[in-house]
Amino acid sequence: MDGNGNSVELREVTKRHGATVAVDRLSLTIRKGEFFSILGPSGSGKTTTLRLLAGFEQPDSGGIIIEGRHMEGVPPNRRPVNLVFQNYALFPHMTVAGNVAFGLEMQGLPQAEIGPRVTEALAMVRLAAKQDRLPAQLSGGEQQRVALARALVNHPAVLLLDEPLGALDKQLRLEMEVELKALQERVGITFVCVTHDQEEALTMSDRLAVLHQGRLLQVGTPEDIYTAPASAFVANFIGVSNGLSGRVEGIVGQHATVLVEGIGVIHAPAVPGVDAGAPVLVTVRPERLHLSRDQAPEGYQNHFAVRVAKVIYAGNETQYLLTLPNNQTWKARIPNADGAATRFHAGESAYLKWRTAEAVLLPE
Amino acid sequence: MTPSPKPTPSFPWLVIPPAAVLIVLFGVPLLLVLAVSFASRGTYGGIEWALTVTNYTSIADPLYLRIFWRSLWLAVVTTVICLAMGFPLAYVIARAPRRWQGVLLFLVIIPFWTNFLVRTYAWMFILRTEGLLNQALLALGLIHEPLSLLFTDWAVLIGLVYGYLPFMVLPLYAALERLDRSLVEAAWDLYAKPAQVFTRVVLPLSRPGVIAGCVLVFIPSLGAYVTPDLLGGARTMMVGNLIQHQYLVVRDWPFGSSLSFVLMAGVLAAVLYYLRAGGARSLT
Structure with missing residues (x-):
């Protein structure tokens, strides 16, 4: 063969x-x-x-x-x-x-x-x-x-x-x-x-x-x-990814809820082999994140307030370093297509949002 | 105008001491020997300043030519044997783990700690009829009668190879140590058999070391004096012994001087020819 x-x-x-x-x-x-x-x-x-x-x-x-x-x-x-x-x-x-x-x-x-x-x-x-x-x-x-x-x-x-x-x-x-x-x-x-x-x-x-x-x-x-x-x-190793360590609170069908200390409940797709109570890492790629001044969920299942720590203008996109409520730093890459009005400045408060499907749950 | 680059500091006066030493202790005596080689021998071994070229023409005597020929032959064979033995040795040292290389090189150099004359006497002790080598061979039953080794061309050859092998190993090591290991692997990967890896990649890339090693072994072998004197005895005279004989025994300084100059010219010609032939190829 x-x-x-x-x-x-x-x-x-x-x-x-x-x-x-x-x-x-x-x-x-x-x-x-x-x-x-x-x-x-x-x-x-x-x-x-x-x-x-x-x-x-x-x-x-x-x-x-x-x-x-x-x-x-x-x-x-x-x-x-x-x-x-x-x-x-x-x-x-x-x-x-x-x-x-x-x-x-x-x-x-x-x-x-x-x-x-x-x-x-x-x-x-x-x-x-x-x-x-x-x-x-x-x-x-x-x-x-x-x-x-x-x-x-x-x-x-x-x-x-x-x-x-x-x-x-x-x-x-x-x-x-x-x-x-x-x-x-x-x-x-x-x-x-x-x-x-x-x-x-x-x-x-x-x-x-x-x-x-x-x-x-x-x-x-x-x-x-x-x-x-x-x-x-x-x-x-594959790329800069944002992670949050937590514990699985519950699993309903294809949907897992994860309790993260200092942030609250995060929604992510369930993966086989990871059961309630298991320690996990929730990862979200920087380009999958959404940043907004509006507190409303706008259809995103995950959303919480963050502080913009640093802004790096990179031509077609802007890279942000964000300070999370638990003092972790995340990276977000937002396209510049919308023009200067939607850009954020260092020190500003913003709302970080992403859909459940954008997160990947990894056993820790 | 762009500023000219800062000149590298040079210290020309540093050249003066070595230059003075070379001129006084090497250049002047050499000219004296050259002058004496055109003088005549006095009745009681003195020098008479009657200019002549007979010191050079009389070298053409078959007796002396045979000694020159034997010297050349022994020097060439010594060089070839040193190369054949030194290459694998240098290769093994250069490929050894780095912390071992220093130790192995140290072992190659260690014989220099003992006087060359003493080491040559040691070889007499090994090679003579009742010597260590014969005793060992007899004890092992490999021979039934002691071999007569001392005072033969073989003894001289063994002594020369022993004495000058480190001069071959050191430049070869320097060349092989610089050889990129991945080149050997690349040749192997490109379907070369081990022998082809050696002839097509290792040997051409270590050519500078081969040339340096051969020159360093050939020159002292050709003019060797102590080794043929002690191990070769009276029967296997080399040029070095002939010159010594003329100066100290026959007391014919003019003839000894002309022999010295012919030897020097011969070495120079051989080395220049070798460097040109080998050097030209190493550029391609």
């Missing part, structure tokens, strides 16, 4: 580095032609996972299957994967063309075939004009495109990317996010990308996995993970 639609399978993979468990019983299935990201903070085991897939490290237990083949004991040079290194690892003594040709030469392809394929790969990353340069003569973005070409020229079954955009500046990173995703769709190769940048992962991935301390916390589409984080850690 291995070959059917699955490109990479990890089964209960565990890897220890000395006393620490870098990867802890990790099971993942990555589909063919998918852009899959492994997201986690440093020390989460994401880089170790990538090195296990590349073959630089062997799991202590569990199995890795790539394109239907068990990878146990298979060295990196005999695996159908190629890695784009975080620092690109371009060979400094070879030209751009020499770097790209390296993998084909090592596979023993005839020169007559290597030439056209190198040309094609360099054209794909728009670097045909610089094929005789040395890596040191290229910019960071160009070096990264050489690293991509050097890997993709081999037509690997899986392309592994280690923090591919980490070394680029902000502007270039945004361009490369789009370009990388377009490239992946064009070549149709499975991309497995390791990153600590949630924005990057959400933008580029078809699906992503969130790792923490070697364990898998959640797998899903960016939308799944963004709108329905499975735990408080995922919610926090």
Whole structure:
């Protein structure tokens, strides 16, 4: 069944580095032609996972299957994967063309075939004009495109990317996010990308996995993970989220009421496994909040008075830091479409409102 | 007008002491030796200032050419063996955990704490017919009669390799330590077998270390004196011994001087050729 639609399978993979468990019983299935990201903070085991897939490290237990083949004991040079290194690892003594040709030469392809394929790969990353340069003569973005070409020229079954955009500046990173995703769709190769940048992962991935301390916390589409984080850690890591700690007061059908000290009763959608009396975290994303001078509920189930602590004008939206009645600080992002009249000023009182459906209840 | 960048402070007068030492203790004696090499030997070993080139033409004697040839051959083989042994050693040290690297380098340097002459005497003790090596081999039953090792070319070779191996290891370590580990992994990932990783990536990128190590081993090996004198005996003379012989035994200072200059010219030519051949390739 291995070959059917699955490109990479990890089964209960565990890897220890000395006393620490870098990867802890990790099971993942990555589909063919998918852009899959492994997201986690440093020390989460994401880089170790990538090195296990590349073959630089062997799991202590569990199995890795790539394109239907068990990878146990298979060295990196005999695996159908190629890695784009975080620092690109371009060979400094070879030209751009020499770097790209390296993998084909090592596979023993005839020169007559290597030439056209190198040309094609360099054209794909728009670097045909610089094929005789040395890596040191290229910019960071160009070096990264050489690293991509050097890997993709081999037509690997899986392309592994280690923090591919980490070394680029902000502007270039945004361009490369789009370009990388377009490239992946064009070549149709499975991309497995390791990153600590949630924005990057959400933008580029078809699906992503969130790792923490070697364990898998959640797998899903960016939308799944963004709108329905499975735990408080995922919610926090995926983006700035506002949270209120409380205790479930009661559950009626799909509706839970949560008692929060210093604020009162908050309404949120119920989640399976969370019963009355359980300690929970109610999270609401900053862009889901509504701010008003009118005390009336206006259809919002949750509403209470707050004080505006800080105002940050950010072009299309205004970001507010709000002080809640329990002295917690929340962040709200309100679109500027309504004009200056509806904007608030620091020190002003306002009413914070949101609908029940906008909140996510997470067990604590 | 933009202000010119602040000049880096330079202290030209700091050059004076070392320059003075070099001129007085190295430059002047060298010129004296050059002058003497064109003089003639006096009847009782003195120097007569009758200018001649016979000191140079007489080197063409097959007897002396053979000694030059043996020196060159021993120096080349020593360099090759040091490279073959030093590379894996330097690689292991450079790849060891950082806190171990200092300890391992310390172990490489530790022999320098003992006088080279004393260490060479120790090798005589190991290599002689009743020496430690023969006793060990006899005890193990690997040989039934003691081997005659001392006073052969082999003994000289062992002594030279032993003496100059650290000079190969240190520059190689410096080059390999700077080698980015991810380049090795990248080559491996790009289908290179371990041997190809070595020849295509590790070796080309450590070329400066290889060149420095080879020069540092080759030069002292070619002019070696103590090692062939003690381990090679009278039969395996190298250029260094021949020069010493001319100065102190034959008391022919002019001929000793011309031999010194031919050796120096030879070393210079060999090193320049090597640097040019190796250096040009390391740029591509």
